[in-house]
Amino acid sequence: MIHLENLTKKYGEFTAVSNLNLTIPKGEIFGFIGPNGAGKTTTIKMMGGIMDPTSGSIDICGINMKDEPERAKKNIGFIPDRPYLYEKLTGMEFLRFIGNLYNVDNKSFTGKAEEKLNMFSLLSWADELIESYSHGMKQRLIMAAALLHDPEVMIVDEPMVGLDPVAVRMVKDLFKHLAGEGMTIFMSTHTLKVAEDVCDRIGVINKGVLIATGTVGELKKKSLLVDADLEDAFIKLTT
Amino acid sequence: MPGFLDDVLILLRPRFLSFKNPLVAANSKKEFYRNLFLGTAGFLFWIGIFIISLRTLKYFYRIEGLGDILVFKLLSMLVLTSFSFLIFSSILTSLSKLYLSRDLELVHSMPVSGNRIFFARWIESTADSSWMVVIYTLPVFVALGVVNKAGLFFYLNTALVLLSLSFIASGISSVLVMAAVFIIPAGRMKSILLFLGFTLFLTLFMVFRMLKPEQLVDPDVFATVVVYLDTLKAPSSPLLPSTWVYDSIKESLSGSLRSSFFHSALSWSFVSVIIFINILIADLIYRRGFSKSQTASSRVFRYKYSDFPFTGFLTGASRAFVVKEIKTFFRDQTQWSQLLLIGALVIIYVFNFSVLPLERAPIKTIYLQNLLAFLNMGLCLFVLTAVAGRFAYPAVSSERDAFWLVKASPVKIKTILWIKFFIYFLPLLILSEILIVATNIILQVDAFMMALSFISVLLIVPGIVSIGIGFGAAYPDFKSENPAQSVTSFGGLLFMMICAGYIMAVIILEAGPVYDIFMASVHQRSMTVLQWLRAVISFSIVIVISILAIILPMRFGEKGLSKVLP
Numbered sequence: 001m002i003h004l005e006n007l008t009k010k011y012g013e014f015t016a017v018s019n020l021n022l023t024i025p026k027g028e029i030f031g032f033i034g035p036n037g038a039g040k041t042t043t044i045k046m047m048g049g050i051m052d053p054t055s056g057s058i059d060i061c062g063i064n065m066k067d068e069p070e071r072a073k074k075n076i077g078f079i080p081d082r083p084y085l086y087e088k089l090t091g092m093e094f095l096r097f098i099g100n101l102y103n104v105d106n107k108s109f110t111g112k113a114e115e116k117l118n119m120f121s122l123l124s125w126a127d128e129l130i131e132s133y134s135h136g137m138k139q140r141l142i143m144a145a146a147l148l149h150d151p152e153v154m155i156v157d158e159p160m161v162g163l164d165p166v167a168v169r170m171v172k173d174l175f176k177h178l179a180g181e182g183m184t185i186f187m188s189t190h191t192l193k194v195a196e197d198v199c200d201r202i203g204v205i206n207k208g209v210l211i212a213t214g215t216v217g218e219l220k221k222k223s224l225l226v227d228a229d230l231e232d233a234f235i236k237l238t239t
Numbered sequence: 240m241p242g243f244l245d246d247v248l249i250l251l252r253p254r255f256l257s258f259k260n261p262l263v264a265a266n267s268k269k270e271f272y273r274n275l276f277l278g279t280a281g282f283l284f285w286i287g288i289f290i291i292s293l294r295t296l297k298y299f300y301r302i303e304g305l306g307d308i309l310v311f312k313l314l315s316m317l318v319l320t321s322f323s324f325l326i327f328s329s330i331l332t333s334l335s336k337l338y339l340s341r342d343l344e345l346v347h348s349m350p351v352s353g354n355r356i357f358f359a360r361w362i363e364s365t366a367d368s369s370w371m372v373v374i375y376t377l378p379v380f381v382a383l384g385v386v387n388k389a390g391l392f393f394y395l396n397t398a399l400v401l402l403s404l405s406f407i408a409s410g411i412s413s414v415l416v417m418a419a420v421f422i423i424p425a426g427r428m429k430s431i432l433l434f435l436g437f438t439l440f441l442t443l444f445m446v447f448r449m450l451k452p453e454q455l456v457d458p459d460v461f462a463t464v465v466v467y468l469d470t471l472k473a474p475s476s477p478l479l480p481s482t483w484v485y486d487s488i489k490e491s492l493s494g495s496l497r498s499s500f501f502h503s504a505l506s507w508s509f510v511s512v513i514i515f516i517n518i519l520i521a522d523l524i525y526r527r528g529f530s531k532s533q534t535a536s537s538r539v540f541r542y543k544y545s546d547f548p549f550t551g552f553l554t555g556a557s558r559a560f561v562v563k564e565i566k567t568f569f570r571d572q573t574q575w576s577q578l579l580l581i582g583a584l585v586i587i588y589v590f591n592f593s594v595l596p597l598e599r600a601p602i603k604t605i606y607l608q609n610l611l612a613f614l615n616m617g618l619c620l621f622v623l624t625a626v627a628g629r630f631a632y633p634a635v636s637s638e639r640d641a642f643w644l645v646k647a648s649p650v651k652i653k654t655i656l657w658i659k660f661f662i663y664f665l666p667l668l669i670l671s672e673i674l675i676v677a678t679n680i681i682l683q684v685d686a687f688m689m690a691l692s693f694i695s696v697l698l699i700v701p702g703i704v705s706i707g708i709g710f711g712a713a714y715p716d717f718k719s720e721n722p723a724q725s726v727t728s729f730g731g732l733l734f735m736m737i738c739a740g741y742i743m744a745v746i747i748l749e750a751g752p753v754y755d756i757f758m759a760s761v762h763q764r765s766m767t768v769l770q771w772l773r774a775v776i777s778f779s780i781v782i783v784i785s786i787l788a789i790i791l792p793m794r795f796g797e798k799g800l801s802k803v804l805p
Contacts, residue, residue, distance in 0.1 A: 045804070049646070049647060050643060050646040050647055050804065050805060051804055052801075069649075070649040070650065071649070073647065073649035080643050080647075082640070084639070084640030084643065086563060086641050088566065088567040088570040088571055089567065093562075093566060096559075096562070097559045097562065099559075100556065100558045100559030100562075101555065101559045101648045101649065
């Protein structure tokens with residue numbers, strides 16, 4: 001479903017991501033963790049088609065991002081780490097904007113939009129300007145928008161930032177449910193507890209290099225800290 | 240007091256460093272050359288003002304008996320206008336600096352008292368709101384000094400009193416802003432002030448224009464001018480700070496040092512008074528006003544969801560962007576004043592042509608009408624360039640932080656740029672055609688000139704819009720708090736210069752053949768083969784340039800924007 005091959009990104013002399021190879025099958029939740037500046041957001045931006053890699057390739061649902069970026073992006077629900085939106089639109093108008101961009105069928109739009117807004121407890125705010133939303137509400141609106149066109153792949157950068165505990169629980173359950181229905185989720189996070197709770201597999205990136213991948217148990221083994229938690233394993237692997 | 244000043248200096252340090260660092264360590268050669276280009280353009284503009292002022296002043300002084308009066312009236316008007324500009328600019332800047340800037344939350348969380356934060360911000364605001372007014376009025380004063388062969392004291396004194404005027408304007412503005420924000424939340428206050436300010440400006444401007452000031456140079460009404468000049472001698476109010484500054488400059492020019500010093504001292508003593516009053520008021524209400532501005536303002540309108548039915552013929556991305564652009568444009572109150580400005584511009588533009596005294600001109604009316612119609616085409620397109628600079632050029636920058644949505648969407652950058660092109664092309668074309676057709680009707684030009692103007696505008700408007708969108712995309716500014724100001728950047732300057740070059744090229748290419756066709760028509764004779772050939776070649780080149788002006792900037796913009804990261 002997601003296939004990254006020798007993915008590299010250089011900013012001048014500095015290599016942000018180096019020869020990243022990954023394959024994530026359909027229905028898997030893949031966690032991407034690493035210290036600040038390790039290359040997580042760069043990787044996510046390349047996967048979302050926001051940034052071109054220096055070399056290497058990205059395939060989303062078998063479609064190459066370089067050759068057919070528009071077709072590849074149609075299969076992605078992208079959630080960035082900071083919820084910047086068009087502040088002068090209402091929540092519902094924003095969803096209509098996204099619906100039009102992703103060619104969501106007009107007939108089913110209203111039902112779908114209301115369902116998503118309801119799912120993220122935003123239905124009563126549907127006709128309010130986004131500028132009056134809190135940070136967490138904007139984050140929830142972006143999630144609702146990312147799911148509107150029923151993507152096969154979801155790429156999420158720091159999904160839980162700004163969310164209250166109830167919303168965090170809801171999002172975790174939602175991700176598991178969506179993965180159960182066959183959606184592939186690639187998620188970068190600093191919240192190791194979330195990664196531990198939700199992800200089927202986790203990749204650890206440090207200084208642009210993928211240093212370990214596997215289940216939580218496999219990562220612990222790799223760090224030689226079998227009885228420790230993911231946090232200890234992470235620190236051991238990255239320092 | 241040392242503690243007070245130390246805190247203020249610490250608070251000002253980030254601003255000082257963010258100004259100094261890019262100068263010391265330019266990130267790239269490209270940035271260095273960009274700054275050099277902008278600096279040179281600014282300097283040339285300064286020199287231009289100086290030369291025009293010098294010539295105007297010399298001309299005035301040659302008018303015996305009236306020269307002195309006119310010069311000093313001009314000086315008085317300049318000081319008063321600068322003071323008004325400073326007040327208006329300071330109100331908007333201090334509102335942003337004191338209540339709306341993004342970094343204020345961080346600053347207010349620090350263990351520093353409200354009046355110190357206020358004072359640091361006030362100094363920043365004073366510098367930001369006044370540097371341009373001061374720098375670009377200075378050449379007029381320098382010219383005044385040169386013409387009058389003034390000594391060093393005049394220049395030093397002028398610089399110092401202008402500085403005091405900036406402090407006074409900023410001080411008065413911040414007192415007004417603090418009091419107003421205490422009553423109305425800052426977020427809404429900015430829109431209200433902008434709207435009121437522009438409405439006031441437009442009303443004054445329209446009233447002034449409707450008074451037909453051009454009649455002052457009409458010999459028939461010269462008696463009125465003499466009466467008018469008599470009123471010019473009337474002194475301004477001694478309570479106005481601008482009067483102290485004017486008096487100080489005037490006295491220093493005539494060599495009365497003591498009197499000049501007295502007026503300068505008056506001005507500077509008021510600076511200290513206004514600073515004292517500001518700190519006092521800031522102590523009382525600044526923090527409370529800031530706290531109030533943190534809460535969201537209550538809604539004025541409830542926006543019921545509607546998807547414009549008239550956009551039903553569009554599909555997918557086109558509809559998404561058209562609806563989004565229209566809605567965000569009309570919901571941004573700062574845009575309303577711009578629309579008012581354009582409305583006033585159209586009225587004044589057409590009005591100017593309706594009052595032209597063509598029948599009294601020494602040249603045959605038919606020549607003049609057609610000559611004016613031809614020149615009007617260029618003028619109208621320059622006006623359009625200014626309007627496009629305000630709307631089409633910032634079209635990409637107005638995506639601001641939400642630009643990631645554009646990049647992540649399954650739509651090509653090229654498509655998005657073309658959608659934006661059409662959003663702005665249609666209204667701008669209608670505006671230009673209204674201007675050109677209305678003024679041509681007033682000028683009573685013949686069918687050929689009407690058709691030529693209409694078609695030329697039809698050909699050139701897409702090029703200007705394309706240059707605006709393309710260069711706006713190649714040099715976007717997503718971080719600006721006001722994307723509309725992006726036209727004052729390096730890319731904006733390039734846009735203006737290229738548009739000016741393009742319009743002039745078209746006018747020059749068309750001038751020769753138009754003259755031939757017009758003369759043949761007036762003398763009722765046919766054109767020679769050579770003249771026909773010249774006409775065909777010239778108009779063909781115009782068509783080719785116009786097509787290139789549409790395609791090339793869009794490609795340039797697409798290439799540039801593809802490299803930009805959100």
